Amino acid sequence: MKSNVPRYWLLAVLCAGVAAFMVSGGYRFLSFHQLVAHKDALIAWADARPLLAPAVWLTAYLILGLFGLPGSTILNVSAGLLFDFEKGLALVVFASTLASSIAFLSFRYLFRDWVEERACRRFPHLVEGLQRDGLYFVFTLRLLPVIPYSVTNLLVAVSPVRFWPCLLVSLVALMPRYLLYVYAGTHLGDLQSPGDLWAPKLVGVLSVLALVPWAVHWTVQQWRRRRIS
Numbered sequence: 001m002k003s004n005v006p007r008y009w010l011l012a013v014l015c016a017g018v019a020a021f022m023v024s025g026g027y028r029f030l031s032f033h034q035l036v037a038h039k040d041a042l043i044a045w046a047d048a049r050p051l052l053a054p055a056v057w058l059t060a061y062l063i064l065g066l067f068g069l070p071g072s073t074i075l076n077v078s079a080g081l082l083f084d085f086e087k088g089l090a091l092v093v094f095a096s097t098l099a100s101s102i103a104f105l106s107f108r109y110l111f112r113d114w115v116e117e118r119a120c121r122r123f124p125h126l127v128e129g130l131q132r133d134g135l136y137f138v139f140t141l142r143l144l145p146v147i148p149y150s151v152t153n154l155l156v157a158v159s160p161v162r163f164w165p166c167l168l169v170s171l172v173a174l175m176p177r178y179l180l181y182v183y184a185g186t187h188l189g190d191l192q193s194p195g196d197l198w199a200p201k202l203v204g205v206l207s208v209l210a211l212v213p214w215a216v217h218w219t220v221q222q223w224r225r226r227r228i229s
Contacts, residue, residue: 030064030071035078039188046082053082058095065099065150072149076178080185088182093171096178100153100170107157116158123155130159135169142173 035042046053057079064072079088107115120127126147129137138161141152156166 030074032074032077035074035081036188039081042078043082043189054087054091057082057091058098061092061095062099062102065096065153066103067150073181076181077185077188080182081188082185085182085186088185089178092178092182093175096174097167097171100167101163103150103153104157104163104166107154108163112158115154119155119158123151126155127158130155130161134159134161135165138166139169139173142170 057075061072061075064075076092079092082088083091126141133140138152138156138159141147141155156170
């Protein structure tokens with residue numbers, strides 16, 4: 001019989017992280033307007049704490065990612081605002097990869113029975129698609145943000161897809177969005193107030209970001225038609 005001790009430890013650590021995040025008031029900044037309104041204070045805080053700020057940001061990202069809480073998009077944008085483009089992108093990639101790895105391994109090996117039963121009941125067509133198309137289906141799910149990131153983590157964990165290929169495919173599929181999010185964040189520092197969100201560069205980046213899922217959806221449809229024909 002499998003020991004439940006690792007499960008209890010993981011749940012305790014995650015719950016402690018959520019409690020700390022809520023008590024510290026970090027949730028207050030998980031909106032676009034709040035991020036812009038407090039950007040100067042956040043930048044000053046991050047600049048004064050070059051080691052603590054990335055650690056706090058990473059902790060918040062893991063909490064949101066593992067529990068499926070809203071706000072990960074704001075954190076992606078804030079990485080560009082607080083840490084410049086290169087460092088912000090590296091943090092986003094690392095945090096996303098770490099969150100996906102923890103979710104995949106814990107769902108597959110610690111909570112598989114619980115996850116599999118619920119996934120098959122609530123998302124039978126998606127589970128069937130993963131079992132049939134494997135990594136191609138993972139790539140499609142990651143490219144099209146129709147299904148929440150946390151739900152996709154749960155689904156791939158109970159599929160036949162192997163860990164390392166899944167991680168690599170997910171990273172390749174998500175990289176365009178990460179690049180745009182972080183780049184948008186680097187331009188938030190130029191804004192003086194939430195009313196300045198119509199800055200041409202920022203509007204251009206966000207417009208491209210909005211069009212990416214549609215372009216990808218069209219490309220995937222064309223590719224699938226060629227496979228069938």
